[in-house]
Structure formats: structure tokens, C-alpha cells
Amino acid sequence: MEDLCLKTTLRLLQSADQIRARLSGDFSSVHGLSVNEVFLLMHLERAPLHRLSRIELARRMHISASTITRMAAPLEKIGVVSRQVDSRDARLAFVVLTEVGLEKLGEARATFAKQSGYVFRDRWTEGELEQLSDLLHRLTADAPGDLT
Amino acid sequence: MEDLCLKTTLRLLQSADQIRARLSGDFSSVHGLSVNEVFLLMHLERAPLHRLSRIELARRMHISASTITRMAAPLEKIGVVSRQVDSRDARLAFVVLTEVGLEKLGEARATFAKQSGYVFRDRWTEGELEQLSDLLHRLTADAPGDLT
DNA sequence: GCAAGAAGCTTGCATCTGCAAGTGATTCGG
DNA sequence: CCGAATCACTTGCAGATGCAAGCTTCTTGC
Numbered sequence: 001m002e003d004l005c006l007k008t009t010l011r012l013l014q015s016a017d018q019i020r021a022r023l024s025g026d027f028s029s030v031h032g033l034s035v036n037e038v039f040l041l042m043h044l045e046r047a048p049l050h051r052l053s054r055i056e057l058a059r060r061m062h063i064s065a066s067t068i069t070r071m072a073a074p075l076e077k078i079g080v081v082s083r084q085v086d087s088r089d090a091r092l093a094f095v096v097l098t099e100v101g102l103e104k105l106g107e108a109r110a111t112f113a114k115q116s117g118y119v120f121r122d123r124w125t126e127g128e129l130e131q132l133s134d135l136l137h138r139l140t141a142d143a144p145g146d147l148t
Numbered sequence: 149m150e151d152l153c154l155k156t157t158l159r160l161l162q163s164a165d166q167i168r169a170r171l172s173g174d175f176s177s178v179h180g181l182s183v184n185e186v187f188l189l190m191h192l193e194r195a196p197l198h199r200l201s202r203i204e205l206a207r208r209m210h211i212s213a214s215t216i217t218r219m220a221a222p223l224e225k226i227g228v229v230s231r232q233v234d235s236r237d238a239r240l241a242f243v244v245l246t247e248v249g250l251e252k253l254g255e256a257r258a259t260f261a262k263q264s265g266y267v268f269r270d271r272w273t274e275g276e277l278e279q280l281s282d283l284l285h286r287l288t289a290d291a292p293g294d295l296t
Numbered sequence: 297g298c299a300a301g302a303a304g305c306t307t308g309c310a311t312c313t314g315c316a317a318g319t320g321a322t323t324c325g326g
Numbered sequence: 327c328c329g330a331a332t333c334a335c336t337t338g339c340a341g342a343t344g345c346a347a348g349c350t351t352c353t354t355g356c
Contacts, residue, residue: 182312184312211313211314212313212314212315214313214314214315215312215313215314218312218313219312237321237322238320238321238322239320239321239322240321
């Protein structure tokens with residue numbers, strides 16, 4: 001049983017590395033956004049008011065707060081997000097998705113979807129895909145920040 | 149259908165990030181090896197003569213050759229791998245798993261398995277796990293360097 | 297109220313990583 | 327054979343990332 005867990009975990013991590021490598025290639029060159037940046041925008045899109053604090057973003061993306069700070073800077077510069085300080089709590093500096101960001105995200109998601117299609121094309125039936133999707137959902141559903 | 153592909157891909161990547169973050173925490177502190185370094189050792193373990201060229205390692209791990217060069221250096225220093233130049237082709241510099249490395253890998257795999265267990269424990273039946281494992285295997289089986 | 301602690305964010309430093317260029321070795325076409 | 331192309335590897339540089347320390351702003355206990 002423990003071996004089965006190990007095997008599954010290994011396969012999960014290897015699949016992800018493989019897919020991420022594939023996406024990274026054709027991705028940042030197309031929209032000027034990295035895969036991780038698109039994930040950040042997706043989290044904002046799903047949040048109320050299209051905004052999240054940096055700490056909350058870090059939690060949902062499983063990365064450190066300092067990385068969020070450093071990711072947000074260039075995204076602000078190109079105008080896809082903006083900074084918004086909470087009026088009640090001056091500690092909070094929300095990252096807000098802008099109109100431009102929403103638009104960019106739409107384009108990036110299209111590329112993402114197309115590449116995703118290539119990963120599964122032909123050899124997967126819709127039923128198998130749904131099965132895999134549901135099983136994976138059991139892993140992400142508990143954690144904060146499920147994007148699906 | 150394309151939406152289903154996208155959703156599945158997102159869940160796969162998110163699950164992997166989640167699990168990788170979990171592993172990274174308790175991991176490098178225990179054995180002095182990072183998750184990626186353990187993956188490297190696992191690839192060597194499965195290879196004939198417990199050795200692979202740097203290029204082949206890079207292909208299997210979906211990372212660049214220069215990263216392999218830089219990962220191998222500290223691993224040599226702590227004695228878990230050694231360097232072996234091919235006698236016929238002086239370009240090839242194999243990374244070889246040592247006895248010490250094999251032993252270290254055993255310990256690391258135990259930790260890995262235990263942590264993997266925590267990911268699925270309780271809420272997963274053996275049947276579900278096998279289903280997930282098989283589905284993921286369809287993604288990794290084609291690529292070079294499946295570790296399972 | 298006020299001091300102590302906690303929370304959110306940023307910054308310095310070290311590490312990891314990829315890309316492009318460089319080096320040395322091998323193979324191939326003529 | 328010999329020059330050109332290819333291959334395996336390394337290295338310089340830039341970007342990404344985490345940790346620990348520091349700053350500012352709440353919150354809590356008294």
C-alpha cells in the first residue's frame with residue numbers, strides 16, 4: 001500500500017514536470033507571461049473583486065511571500081495587475097487584476113488549453129479524462145485555491 | 149473537450165505543486181538531499197550499470213544539461229555519485245551512483261514513501277489509488293525515464 | 297492607553313536554473 | 327585524410343526563488 005502511494009506520487013510529479021516543461025517552451029514566448037505568472041492571474045480572476053493579498057496568493061500558489069512580491073512588480077509594470085492598499089488595514093497590499101490583465105489572461109488561457117489538448121489528444125477518451133480529472137480533484141479540493 | 153483537458157492539466161499541475169511543497173519541507177532537512185537530487189539518484193538506480201550520461205539525465209528529468217552539471221558537483225562532493233569518462237568516447241562523462249549513494253537513496257525513498265502515504269491516507273481506497281496510478285502512467289510511459 | 301506580540305510586506309543574501317556561447321571530441325562528406 | 331558539422335559538456339550571465347531579518351501596522355493583555 002505504501003509502495004502504491006509512492007509509485008503514484010512519483011508518477012504524478014513526473015507527469016507534472018513533463019507537462020510543465022512542455023508548456024514553458026511555447027508559452028512565455030507567446031504572451032510574455034510565464035506559466036507561474038498565468039497561475040497568479042488565474043487565482044486573482046477567481047477571487048472576489050479580482051484581488052488577493054500577497055500572503056493569500058502565496059498560500060494558494062504554495063510559494064513564499066517574497067516571491068509574490070517579486071512576481072507582482074513586473075506584472076504591475078506591464079499593467080496586468082495593480083496595487084491596492086486596504087483602507088482599514090494598512091498592512092494589506094492587494095494584488096488586483098486589471099482589465100488589461102483579464103484580457104491577457106484570456107489569451108494565455110487559450111494557449112494553455114490548446115497545449116493541454118496536445119497532451120491528451122487521440123489516446124484519451126472523454127471518460128478517461130473525466131476519471132483522471134475527478135481523482136486529481138480529490139487532491140486539490142481540500143487545499144485553498146483550487147483553480148478548477 | 150478542450151476545457152476538460154485544460155481542467156485536468158490545471159489540477160495535475162496544482163496537485164504536483166502541492167505535493168512537491170509538502171515534500172520539500174521535511175525532506176532536504178532529513179537527508180541533506182533535495183527532492184530533485186533524489187530524482188536524479190533514482191534515475192541512476194534504474195539505469196544499466198547505475199550510470200547515465202549528463203545529456204541523458206537531462207532528457208529524463210526535463211531539465212537543462214547545465215543544471216545536471218551543477219547538480220552533479222555537490223553530489224560528487226558528498227560521495228553519492230562519481231564521474232566516469234567513457235573510454236571510447238571522451239565526450240561522455242557518466243554520472244555513476246556509488247554504494248554510498250545507493251544507501252542514501254534507500255533512506256530517502258523511505259521518507260518519500262512515508263510522505264506519499266500522508267498525501268493519500270484514509271480518504272483513498274486501494275482501488276482508487278491504482279486507478280489514478282494507471283491513468284498517470286499513460287502520461288509518463290511514453291516519455292523516456294519513467295521511474296515506476 | 298501601552299507595551300508586547302503578531303501579521304503583512306519588503307529586502308539582502310544564497311541557491312537553483314536556463315540560455316547562449318565556448319571548448320574539446322567525434323563523425324561525416326568529399 | 328581533412329574540413330565542416332555535430333555532439334557532450336562546461337561556464338558566464340541573468341532571472342527566479344526561499345529564508346531570515348527588518349520595517350510598518352494592527353491586535354491583545356493588562
